[in-house]
Amino acid sequence: MKIEGKRRIWKDYQKEIAEDRYFYVRSCVRQNFFPGSERTFLRIMKDELNKDVFENAAHTTCSGIGYHSDIVPFETVMTMVARQFALMTESGYENFTTSCITSFGLYTEILETWQHFPDVELRVREHLKKATGREFIVPKNLSHASDVIFKFRKEIANKAKFKLINKHTGKPIQVVEHIGCHYSRMFPSKGVGGAEYPYVLVGMIEDWGGEVIDYPERRHCCGFGFRQYLVQANRGYSLSCSKKKFDSMAPYKPDCILTNCPGCPMFLDRWQYALSEMEGITYGENGQGIPVLTYEELAGMMLGYNPWDLGLQVHQVPVEPLLDKIGIPYNPEQKFLTLDGMSIGKPETPTFLKFY
Amino acid sequence: MECQLGNQKPPLFLNFTEMKKRIIIIGGGIAGMTVAGALPSNEFDIILIEKEILPGGHVAKWDRLFPSRRPAKEVLDFVQKSMAKNVVIKTGSTITTIHRDQNLFTLHLNGEEPIVGDAVVLATGFDLFDARKKEEYGYGIYNNVITSEELEQIFHEGKKLTTSEGKTPQRIGIIHCVGSRDEKVGNLYCSKVCCVTGVKQAIEIKEMLPECEIFSFYMDLRMYDRNFEELYYEAQQKWGINFIRGRLSECAENPGHSLIIKTEDTLTGHPLKMTVDMIILLVGFVPSPETKRIARMLDLQTGQDGFLLSSDEHYNDNSTSVPGVFLTGAVKGPACIVNTIADARATALQIERFLITGISE
Amino acid sequence: MKNFGYTIQRDQSIDIDQNDRRIVNYLLSLEPSFNLCLGCGSCTGTCTAGHFVDFNIRRVHTLLRRGESKQLKTEMKKCMFCGKCQLVCPRGVNLRNLIITIQRAIEQIG
Structure with a gap:
C-alpha cells in the first residue's frame, strides 16, 4: 500500500464543510439503533466546540427509506425534502447537516437534480407552496454530521x-x-x-x-x-x-x-x-x-x-x-441502569458470543 | 537547443529571395521523423521541433515491438537514419504561440527566435492513459499494480520482473482495455494496439519466468493486423497463457501485498475472483494536452474522442481545414507503428504537392 | 442452531485459489489443443446433444479451465460423440479426444 497514492486521491476529493451555524436534522432510526450517538454529537458540538447547532421540532422523516424501498415516489420525496429546507430557511439557517447517510445521499441527489433540471425545482416549489404555504432557500452548505466531526x-x-x-x-x-x-x-x-x-x-x-x-x-x-x-x-x-x-x-x-x-x-x-x-x-x-x-x-x-x-x-x-x-x-x-438508577432490563445471554 | 545533425544551418527567418520553402514538423517521434525523412531535403528547409531532450517519442521507451518482437531500437534507428543531415532538429523546445498570416506560419518557441514556415505538420502523437484515473484498480496505491509501459521499461533495462517485495511473481494478471472502451473515463474508443501488446508482453513474461502463470482479462481480443492472430495462437499453444473474457471490476490488496481481482467470467456466466502477485494494466491512447493546445492555436477541429480531425478520413486524411497545416500519426487517434510510418510518408507527399502546386487537398 | 427464518448464502464466485485444477492440468498434458479455444461457441452451436438437452460443451470446457468440475460426470454423459464440434472448430481443437480424456480424468481423479 502506498499511502501517498491515497493522499493524492484524497486531495482530489475535498469538500466544503461549514464552520458554524448548523441546521441539524436527525435520523429516523438511529435513536433506536444507537440512542446515544446524536445526543453525543450535540454535546460535542455545543459543549466542546461551542458551535451553534439548531434543531427544529417540526422536522420529519425525509422518507429516504421509503424511496429506496420503491414505496415513495421521487416527486413526493422532493417535496418532503423541500419542506425540510423550508424549516431551515424559517429558522434562519443556511448550513444543512444530516445525521443520516441516506438522508444525506437523498438531499445531494435532489440538489443535483435541481441543478440539472431547474424546472423540476420550480415544480417542487409550487407543490410545497400549495401543500404547506412554505417557501425555501436551498442550503448554502450541505454536510453529513460525520463531515462536521471530520472537520x-x-x-x-x-x-x-x-x-x-x-x-x-x-x-x-x-x-x-x-x-x-x-x-x-x-x-x-x-x-x-x-x-x-x-x-x-x-x-x-x-x-x-x-x-x-x-x-x-x-x-x-x-x-x-x-x-x-x-x-x-x-x-x-x-x-x-x-x-x-x-x-x-x-x-x-x-x-x-x-x-x-x-x-x-x-x-x-x-x-x-x-x-x-x-x-x-x-x-x-x-x-x-x-x-x-x-x-x-x-x-x-x-x-x-x-x-x-x-x-x-x-x-x-x-x-x-x-x-x-x-x-x-x-x-x-x-451498564443496564438509567441515569436515575432504574434498571433498563438485561438482554438474554447469547449462546456463543461472549457477553459482559 | 539544436542537435548537431544539421551541418549547414539554414537561417531561421525565411529569406524571401531564397526559393526554398520551409516545413516545420512539430513532434519528434516516429511520425515526425518519418515525415522529415520522406521529404526531399534538397528542395525544402525541414525543421523538426521536439519538446523532450531526445527525439524518439514513445518508441524510444519501448523494448520490443509486436508482432515480431523485434527490438524497437531497430525501427527507431531506421527512422532516424532516414532523415537527411540537413534536417534541423530542435529539441527541448516548447511552442508558446503560432500565428498564421496569409500563407506563412510564425512559431514562437520558449526563449528563442521565432521560426517562419510555409507548412506545419502536427506529429505530436498521444499520451498514455493515466491509470490512476481508474481508482478502483489501485494504480499508485497498491504496490504491485504496474502499467504496460512500466513493464516495457523493465524489459528495456534488462531487469528481472519482481514484485515490490523482490519476489518472483507466481501469477500475473494482464488487464486489457484500461482507459479504452470506457465511458467512465471518457474514452469510448478502442486503443487498437493494447490487445496485441498484452499478448506480446504475456509471452515475454513467460520467456523470462517460465513458471509464472499468466491470466489475461479481456473483453475482445482484437488481433486485426497481419501476424497478430498468429501471436495470439502462439500465446495459447506454446506458452499456455490463460485468457478470461471479463473486464476487471475492482482490485484490492491482500495481506502481504498480493492482489485480489474481481471480474465476471462471461463465458461461464459467473463472477470470478483470484489472487495474483502483480497486475499489468494495458493503458490506452489519449490525446495529449500538448496536441490539444497546439490544435487550439491553429483552429483545428477535434473529433468526439478528442483526437484531431483531418479534411477527410478516407481520401484526405493528412490535410486539415487550415491550408498548410497537416496531421500525421497518432494525433488522429490510436495507431500502430506500421500505420504511423505509412501515414507519415503519405503526409510527406501531400505537403510536397501543396508546396509545389498550392493544392492542400 | 437457531432458525431465524432466513439463510446464509454461500459465496457463488469461482474461487481459483480454492478450486481443484488437477483435471485441467491433466487434460493439458494429454490434449494440448485444449489451450486453443477462443470461446466462440461454434461447437455448442452445432452440438447434436446440445440441441436436445442442456449441454454446453463450450461452457463445460470453460468451467473446467477454472477448476469448476462439480457436475462434470453427468455433463460428459450427455455427449454423443458425433464429432460435429470438431469439424466446425475454427481452432482445430480435438474435442472428441478432449471429452474422452475428461472421462478418463474423472475415472482417475474421481
Missing part, C-alpha cells in the same frame, strides 16, 4: 482524554472503517476522499491515534440494501454481505469497526450475533465479536464520556474488550 477532528484530538492506543501493547488500535453507500458512492465529489478510498473516517482514526485496516472486501456494502433487509425472505442476502466482509477483515484482527451510516453499524453489529447463533462463528478473540462504533460514540470515548452515556450498552457485540484495550474506565454495575 473538527484535530480540535477533538486536542481535547481528548484517550487515544486510540492499545495500552497493553502501546500499539495503535486497528480499526476497520466503513462508510455508508449513500455517503459518496452516488456522488463521489460530495464525500471527503471520494468513493473508492473515502477519507472521512480515516481522518478521524489517524488523528485520534489509531491505524486503519485496508482489507480486500473493504468496498463491499454492509448488506442492508433496504429491500434485502426489509423483506424477511431476502434477509439472508443482507446477512451474507456482512459475512463476506467479516470473513475478509478477520485475518487482520481488527479491534473495532467505525461507521458513519445508520444502517451499517446496526447490521455489522447485529449480524455478528445472528451469525454466532446460526453457525457458532465469532470474529474476535476468545468468542468475542468485533465491536462496531458510530463516529460520535468513538469521539465521545476519546473525550472521556461515560461509555454508558454514549449508549454502548445497547450494542449487541459487547464493547468492553475495546474499552479495556484503550483503558477507558466503566462501571459494569451501571
